[in-house]
Amino acid sequence: MDLIVFTLFILLGFAGMEIVSYLVHRYLFHGLFWEIHKTHHESHHGLFELNDIFSMFFAGVSIGLIYLGSGDPIGSVNFALGTGIAIYGILYFIIHDLFAHKRFLPFSSDSKIMKLIRRAHQRHHQTVDKEGHEPYGLFLFPYDKYPEHKRSREQP
Template sequence: MDLLIFIGWILLGFAGMEIVSYLVHRFIFHGLLWRIHRSHHEPTHGLFELNDLFSLFFAGVSVYLIYSGVENPLASASFAVGVGIAVYGMLYFIIHDLFAHKRFMPFKSDSKIMRLIRYAHQRHHQSIDKDGEEPYGLFLFPYDKYKE
């Protein structure tokens, strides 16, 4: 597999996760699996919350895809997609958990994009109802609508 195609598969895994995350968050987490996801919308959090099970599930999908293509990684679309999902998961953890929610090892950033993402996510958390409020994705939302 050509290196550009390999990188394309990684980008597809990353971008696909944002789309899947939006849809799953909007229609499943705030629907059928609200009893689990509600722990993330409650005002007090412990070190871990029931909602963290979802991250473990997506990490498992990533590990499975990477493992299934590990024998010839540069020729494996599943390996590349798994890497894209893993990169998404790492950025999600850094931006969402550490920066937006200040869990584990919170940090500050003067990055305008990071602050917009945090503000948009805080808008989503204004409602603790099952119905929720936009944005449901982490990266894809109208940035100009959420200026601080």
């Protein structure tokens, strides 16, 4: 497989994870697995929450795919998809856990897109109810529903 096709499979792994993340979050986390996922919507005082088990599952999928393709990394669809999933997981951890929820090693950012993602995610967390609110994805949501808070610039 050439480098362009390899890169496309990495992008497919990344984009596919956002779609899977939305569907799993919407229909399983706020459905069948709510008792586990609600630990993410409640206040907690420990370093970890039961909901972290889902991140470990997806990390395992990524590691498994990378391992299956490790014999011929550039020639392997498994390796490329696993890499895309890993990149998604790393960005998810940075944006969701560190930035939006300020877990582990929190940080701030002046990035408008980062603030927009955090604002949309905060909307999702307005309730601790199983029914929840959109958005269920992290990156794909109607950005126009979460406009910038504009300061009025009144003249003195």
